[in-house]
Amino acid sequence: MNGPIGMFDSGFGGLTVARAMIDLLPGEDLVYIGDTGRYPYGSKPLGDVRDFATEITRSLVDDYGAKAIVVACNTATAAGLDDVRDELSARDVPVIDVITPGVKALVSTTTTGRVGVIGTVGTVSSGAYPQAIARTGIPVSLTSAACPGFVEFVERGQTTGDEVTVLAERLLAPLVKADVDALLLGCTHYPFLARTIGEVMGHGVTLVSSADETAFAVRRRLGEAGLLRSGDNRGVHRFASSGDIDVFRDLGGRLLGPELEHTESWPPHR
Template sequence: MERPIGMFDSGFGGLTVARALIDLLPAEDLVYIGDTGRYPYGSKPLDDVRDYARELAWSLVDDYDAKAVVVACNTATAAGLDELRAELPVPVVDVIRPGARALVATTTTGRVGVIGTVGTVSSGAYIRAVAEMGVPVSLASAACPGFVEFVERGQTTGDEVMVLAERLLAPIVDADVDSLLLGCTHYPFLARTIGDVMGPNVTLVSSADETAFAVRDRLDESGLLRAVAGASSVPRGRHRFASSGDIEVFRDLGGRLLGPELDQTEPWPPAAP
């Protein structure tokens, strides 16, 4: 299928999933919308986030002809995944279930943790997702307000980030977990700081790679994977990035976070034809 994979996030966090998808499926076209004009989602009412998610998802389908939609935002997944799956005419892949699967597969003690935005944690989405795995684990969770804002400013290390991390992660440290799921796609950019606070005996789990595998499997099941003639002639997919906020800021910071694929950014919503 020549149509692109569509994905959206409140800002830059979903670029971790985009990176994993580009590496796993290099022949696929990709359209990414970062809703930086309305971030952060985590502190907003879930009804508002649900409306944003519907607007972005339908834009990917209607404006960009996406063959699948990846909700690369934990808060948006928690707010409106079921509605999106019910109404969109294409497959919808989330980040919460793949992350939960990776978390329970990683633990050896059965004591696990998850951190996310206020909206994600208060929704109970990860509690339900982990329970669906049917694995007897003890789950500790904590909201981390402020983490997203640091990433969106490009500030991923330093004393300010460390002080905030030490305070917010204290309940997870006290829970003596052996595995911690970074339940927001922004958080892998803070992995060094989070890892320093949690210590060397805690494995940090990101949902990005697991989500990429889930996208591949779903496209394969639906007959939507792009056909590739041979390993020696794999074409490189086209990657488009759009932002509802400042275009130059998104291009500059997004390029530093993702890599050379993000060399230009378009405005979203797109101009009417």
């Protein structure tokens, strides 16, 4: 009950989930690892991403004492969720992913039954989203599109402008043509591009982010496991990066807020 919630992403995208978690569960301690030394995950072989996810998960539990793990990365969820759960199956540590909550929100949002998902090449090619939608049992028509380049723009702090818009118009064309009325941002980086994506898709399309839904799922799972903290104390939030600490602190601070002022190196010295 007293351990932190551990979460990780390839870089900055999972900060959207961290923000939702901090706002919804202000009394919980949190440790976030941004694997910026090896990002982006989306273009890497899924086997490599699977190994990264398992390594970071093990560190969050062994080095930081995490009581639950949030895989705040769609590509890592698609590639390595089963491995992460296997890693922790004997240790009674809950694992929450970002795909399942996002899909549930997507299928409950649409009114026409025509939905879209955008993600990294790795996430889209994995087939994780069609499988997750099929598990809901709700009949919808799904159009998926990989959006290479979006993550790189976010990681550079470039979330608006002509370059981003031109790329978005090209990549989102299949979704516009399919006339979807709900679009799931299937990468935790993409909410930072929501303004541009929304302008390209048009006012009739609802953008669905998995961040808030994931935070609700975490609260529910912790409650079921008896791991929610009680009391009014403010949680301690730690952030770590496998890459350049100054870059992570500066850009992450602009994206998330002052919580990133104290950023550590990962892996920690043992």
